[in-house]
Amino acid sequence: MTQPADVASVTNLLERGTASEQELRRLADLAATLPTSELLYVLRSVPSNQAAILYRVLDKDTALDVFEDLAPADQADLIHALRSSEIADLIEDLDPDDRAQLFDQLPASVADRLMRGLDPEERRMTTAVLGYPRDSIGRYMSPEVVTLHEGSPVREALARVRGRIDHAETIYLLPVVNDSRQLRGVVGLRRLLATEPDALVGSIMREASSAPAVARREDVARRFLADKLLAMPIVDDEQRVVGILTFDDAVAIMEEEDAEDAARSGGAETFAGSYLAAPIWRIVRSRIVWLLVLGVSAILTVQVLELYEARLEQVVVLALFIPLLTGTGGNTGNQAATTVTRALAVGEVRVRDLPRVVWRELRVGAVLGTVLGAVGFGLASLVYGLPIGLVIGLTLLSVCTMSAVVGGLMPLVARKVGADPAVFSNPFISTFCDATGLVIYFSIAAAVLNLA
Known part of the structure; x- marks a missing residue:
């Protein structure tokens, strides 16, 4: 052997x-x-x-x-x-x-x-x-579909299936059409085999779950998997059957979409081909644009630090807490953005729910900020004194609240303007929250410590 x-x-x-x-x-x-x-x-x-x-x-x-x-x-x-x-x-x-x-x-x-x-x-x-457009479900359907006429006897329908079985994408779910090839319903192969030969196909068909060929592939694939379908007829503007989407194609679409979202949330783009075989320039190209964008946006943080340089010189200990505060703000925003982006993707949240999302994230951020602020206040007060502890506690409360609202808001704004919510990725949110968090930090420090 x-x-x-x-x-x-x-x-x-x-x-x-x-x-x-x-x-x-x-x-x-x-x-x-x-x-x-x-x-x-x-x-x-x-x-x-x-x-x-x-x-x-x-x-x-x-x-x-x-x-x-x-x-x-x-x-x-x-x-x-x-x-x-x-x-x-x-x-x-x-x-x-x-x-x-x-x-x-x-x-x-x-x-x-x-x-x-x-x-x-x-x-x-x-x-x-x-x-069809590249992002439409029409690009992923198979035109090799066996359709049955609603007025045909079951014996003729079975003969039609047998005659095209070698060229059909699937025969387990069969679209039923009228004389104009318009979708009327669907029938499963099991039901077809179990029915008397003289019965009409139209008498045993059931309502079809279909999608327009120009619909976004991600929306159709998510609905397909959520409804646990075997196949889905794809129709044109006049409801005529032009193809069929199968389970494996829907899964492939979602794997590609999830990979794209994961890459963008990490500040990169997906690249064509496998990792080990891809040329170095292809991997560099997938990362360099985001690094340049984030590098330019990070200049905002440097400018904020330069703006408050004089106050840092008065109380040098404030510089020790900058990584803690910016990291906490970025992480809080990332968590909110990830949660809302997923909710958008699966249809749990829509753009019209923006006020509800903001109100919910405001409360979530406030609770998180209260807990972290209390811990920060206690530890900083023990080591650096009550005034510094108060600055740290109030800043954590404010930064967490702000970051949660911003993180929850940005995916909805992206969807509203027709952009991919994943574009407003975690590194972008982190950079925004870093700069804004520093402004909040030094403003609170100035008020509590009476800094000029």
Whole structure:
């Protein structure tokens, strides 16, 4: 019995180079013992030229399975390293929605050439998907959908399903349409099989949960998963069925959206492709813009410190508490922003709830500030005296209250102006709260300590 190869052995062989026929045979033998998940790991962790060498030694079925599981950006990198004849076979075997996402990652000239190589029906379906905006659910639906007519007997419906079973994206939930292809309902395959052959499809269909093809992909995917659907018909402006969204596509959309939100909350952008195989410049590009923006905004904090430099010279001990106060304000704002952003995403909060969110975060911030302020007052008073303790306690109360309100408010403002709430990310909120918190801190210190 052949023992599974070690991933490290395959990677090392690729790194050494596989120019000879003997080395290629050895690579093929090693790759044949690896499961698909391990092959995907290797392809995502080596440069595209090495990935192409490994890909060429895979058998056809394994190669197709692996290619379909790669992210569109990784597929594009691999295509650039493969020969034209190999690419043509890959593109032809992809589903139209997967093909459209791949074309988005390729230069226009390459995508056009590949499109011309498709047979007319595949080209028509791919063009239909590409006709929708990139952020719409139409880009992620499959046009390979089996529809049933509401006036058809069940026996004819089952015959239609059998005739198209090899080309359908799914048959477990089937849209029911009228003569104009307008959506009338849906019927499950189980119900269809359990019904008398002479019964009409319209008599057993149920109400459909559908979505317009131009709707935002994230909104549709969240509703899809929240309703625990198997599939969802996608319709045009006249309610005609143009495609179907399946569970795996909805999950993929949410994984991509969550990754984007997580990156932005950390002050970065997602980058196409896998981390280990991505060129350094691609990772740098995903981070540099936010670092520049945050670096410029941090100048506000420096200017505030310069403005209150004279007061710091009068009471030097005030400088010791700056990291504590700015850190607490930033963390409080981040917590509020994260909570409200999630509530927006899952539909628990809407823009019209802004006054309620502000009032709620005001109270939450005040309670947090009271607790932290009491602790800060007690500890600072013991070490530095009652006046300093009072300054620290009042500042923590004020900063926590302000930061919670700002953190809860910014995602709603972003949604109102049509921006992504995640853009108002944690580093941005931290920088804002740092500058504002310092103004509050030195203002309270001036009032309590009678500083000029």
